[in-house]
Amino acid sequence: MTSAAPAREDLFAHARQIADAVLLEGYVLYPYRASAAKNRMRWQFGVLVPPKWPGAASEHSLQRTECLLEPRGNPALHAQVRFLHAQRRTVQRARADGTYETVDALELPDRVVRPWDEGVTEQVDLAVEVSRLTGDGVRLPFALPVHEESEPLHDGGRLVGRQLRRRERVAGELHLTATELDGPCRVLRLTATVRNTGDWSGDGDADREAALPHALLSAHLLLGVTSGAFLSLTDPPQWASGAAATCRNAHTWPVLAGADGNARTVLSSPIILEDHPRIAPESPGALYDATEIDEILALRTAALTDEEKREARGTDDRAAAVIDLADSMPPEVLERLHGAVRALREVTGAAPPPASPRAAAAPPDPFDGGTGGAPWWDPAADAAVDPVRDRVLVDGTPVGAGSRVALRPGPRRTDAQDLFLHGRTAVVEAVLHDVDGGVHLAVTVDGDPGADIRREQGRFLYFQPDELAPLAAVEDT
Known part of the structure; x- marks a missing residue:
């Protein structure tokens, strides 16, 4: 039937x-x-x-x-x-x-x-x-x-x-x-x-x-x-x-x-x-x-x-x-137009230990806690994170600052500016970790006349590891 x-x-x-x-x-x-x-x-x-x-x-x-x-x-x-x-x-x-x-x-x-x-x-x-x-x-x-x-x-x-x-x-x-x-x-x-x-x-x-x-x-x-x-x-x-x-x-x-x-x-x-x-x-x-x-x-x-x-x-x-x-x-x-939650992510794991009475007496200082004066969201606050020296595996090849890659914007990226860069080559400037555990690679595109200005201002294009293909491993300078 x-x-x-x-x-x-x-x-x-x-x-x-x-x-x-x-x-x-x-x-x-x-x-x-x-x-x-x-x-x-x-x-x-x-x-x-x-x-x-x-x-x-x-x-x-x-x-x-x-x-x-x-x-x-x-x-x-x-x-x-x-x-x-x-x-x-x-x-x-x-x-x-x-x-x-x-x-x-x-x-x-x-x-x-x-x-x-x-x-x-x-x-x-x-x-x-x-x-x-x-x-x-x-x-x-x-x-x-x-x-x-x-x-x-x-x-x-x-x-x-x-x-x-x-x-x-x-x-x-x-x-x-x-x-x-x-x-x-x-x-x-x-x-x-x-x-x-x-x-x-x-x-x-x-x-x-x-x-x-x-x-x-x-x-x-x-x-x-x-x-x-x-x-x-x-x-x-x-x-x-x-x-x-x-x-x-x-x-x-x-x-x-x-x-x-x-x-x-x-x-x-x-x-x-x-x-x-x-x-x-x-x-x-x-x-x-x-x-x-x-x-x-x-x-x-x-x-x-x-x-x-x-x-x-x-x-x-x-x-x-x-x-x-x-x-x-x-x-x-x-009021409904002011904002909407599209999805919720369950957070599991052991509950943090209860705060001591002394710790509860004063709110935590985001610029304190052994971070050298850096706020918690700054990479300098975590000695285990170094955007310049960190490496991430892309197709089995370690990629980090100085590596040359080909850009392959994936299905998650539908912005026209990203799609126009498909197949272009670029240099990785930094490996960045966000607070949710995601990894992003900051790049400058080969032939970009404003690359030096981008480096001075720290304004880069960002891609995830699966949106890049390594061309060659380049040692840090």
């Missing part, structure tokens, strides 16, 4: 929470006003422009995702392309003669309306049997027509203006192929290419602002398999590490995104994520700025002046929702 294959909505229900955050990352930033300088340069992630536009050389017209799929039987693959379609909004004031004039702002009792590019969510779906993806694969072209609409603006019952909205034609294609790889298990390398196929060129002199209505914005891809599992490219099983290394991704990165750790769903995003990303359960709603924390944004937004809130409400429905969220957030919800 076999169970029914899960529907596409079931496959993507959990991943879409993360996909929505990717879709709207940076959509509108605090203070959520169209006139704010930081909201004038928009759409920084996943922008796929028409290939005939001359500026396409500085942007991209396609995304390429390659990942590994371990199918069971002949499952169906569900693919979902998601992006924003820029809807350009023009504001006009009504004249006494019944005509309209375009203006930079129109003040209403509850809001200030300005020109703005609204983001309309678009979605393209494809379901296909995996067996059909070999060879030339499957292509799904799609096109969105020009759309125009007008919305009257009233002050009380009096017509004072209107908003004109226009979406330009956007065309694209999803191309899916699969190649079976040699190995101990049946594994397919799945390739998914999302491209802008529009023919808009802008007459040769159009700038980025003119190209955006013809682009796919914040484009990303969801993939789900009804039977089988995707393999992590960040931390693949050892038997598949060679195959994972052959995958080539361009302008996007696939991560496992199934609920409860299952591997039937992948999110390929223009923003670097880790496998199985999650939305913090304390988050009360979208604030569109992942570089800040919700608590700070909520407090700052609530503290905006009434005039600033009027303009934010006129900027966009999403911006207006942020203002309403901040104004209506109860204290208990705000």
Whole structure:
């Protein structure tokens, strides 16, 4: 007896929470006003422009995702392309003669309306049997027509203006192929290419602002398999590490995104994520700025002046929702944002001996106790620890200050700055031990013009032993 294959909505229900955050990352930033300088340069992630536009050389017209799929039987693959379609909004004031004039702002009792590019969510779906993806694969072209609409603006019952909205034609294609790889298990390398196929060129002199209505914005891809599992490219099983290394991704990165750790769903995003990303359960709603924390944004937004809130409400429905969220957030919800404990670590062992009455009479001095005046967290407080002379075994080789190593940032590190250093060589400056027993190696990267300054200031890059590969043992100088 076999169970029914899960529907596409079931496959993507959990991943879409993360996909929505990717879709709207940076959509509108605090203070959520169209006139704010930081909201004038928009759409920084996943922008796929028409290939005939001359500026396409500085942007991209396609995304390429390659990942590994371990199918069971002949499952169906569900693919979902998601992006924003820029809807350009023009504001006009009504004249006494019944005509309209375009203006930079129109003040209403509850809001200030300005020109703005609204983001309309678009979605393209494809379901296909995996067996059909070999060879030339499957292509799904799609096109969105020009759309125009007008919305009257009233002050009380009096017509004072209107908003004109226009979406330009956007065309694209999803191309899916699969190649079976040699190995101990049946594994397919799945390739998914999302491209802008529009023919808009802008007459040769159009700038980025003119190209955006013809682009796919914040484009990303969801993939789900009804039977089988995707393999992590960040931390693949050892038997598949060679195959994972052959995958080539361009302008996007696939991560496992199934609920409860299952591997039937992948999110390929223009923003670097880790496998199985999650939305913090304390988050009360979208604030569109992942570089800040919700608590700070909520407090700052609530503290905006009434005039600033009027303009934010006129900027966009999403911006207006942020203002309403901040104004209506109860204290208990705000308190939850102040901090959260994600995990607890059990500490076992013999209890410390009871303090003598004399010792209890005065609090301990962190700069006392035979440490030579150093606080307890300073390496000088422990004679058994010496960052310059200590060594740690890496692949059986003692590594310490002066050793040369190759950098191999591991799956725990998803910061782009670390990933950019993959394969670079470096010199170990110190071996450091933290209070939890962890070991960290401070390094300076070969060819870094600021290495001498880093040494003088003691500002290094830090990696754990399993993120390094020794090149040669170098004696201390």
